[in-house]
Amino acid sequence: MYDFKPDAALDPAETHRQLVEAADALTSGEPDGIANMANIAALIREFLPDLNWAGFYRVAPMRDGAGNELVLGPFVGRPACIRIPFGAGVCGTAAQSQTTQLVEDVHAFPGHIACDSASRSELVVPVLRDGAVIAVIDCDSPSPARFTAADAAGIEALAALLSTRI
Numbered sequence: 001m002y003d004f005k006p007d008a009a010l011d012p013a014e015t016h017r018q019l020v021e022a023a024d025a026l027t028s029g030e031p032d033g034i035a036n037m038a039n040i041a042a043l044i045r046e047f048l049p050d051l052n053w054a055g056f057y058r059v060a061p062m063r064d065g066a067g068n069e070l071v072l073g074p075f076v077g078r079p080a081c082i083r084i085p086f087g088a089g090v091c092g093t094a095a096q097s098q099t100t101q102l103v104e105d106v107h108a109f110p111g112h113i114a115c116d117s118a119s120r121s122e123l124v125v126p127v128l129r130d131g132a133v134i135a136v137i138d139c140d141s142p143s144p145a146r147f148t149a150a151d152a153a154g155i156e157a158l159a160a161l162l163s164t165r166i
């Protein structure tokens, strides 16, 4: 049994340090990227309170083969939209720009894609390998302005760890 739990009442930076440590332990030596993404999605929910969705979109071929787009990967939460073009919504913006998107109010984000109407704020971090985006990590919360700079830095550290593990 895996029993990765954050210590109670940690400050956000320490919570994220422990999240990355647990992610390292869970994925170290495991070459199956789907298994690793599934466990990391579950781990994010264990460590970060007040989320309604956490998981991955992967860069994968479009159905007609005319390039790549984001395709739903392992996640925890309600069923979500499957394919997101680069540049669309918060996830597509993070993938296209290769930059973290910290959105305090999703209703104010032009083109936001509402997969779960309960979502009010969102944090999306690209996962890069050799300078190219290979996936994004998406965290949604039902609370406005749930995510802080500490959350962004923490999920960026997680994305760096996962660069060669998913």
Ligand code: SME
Pocket (backbone or CB within 6 Å): 053, 080, 081, 084, 088, 089, 090, 091, 092, 111, 112, 113, 114, 115, 116, 119, 122, 138, 140
């Ligand atoms: N809201 C995202 C879509 C993915 S769901 O939140 C799981 C977006 O605007 O890209």
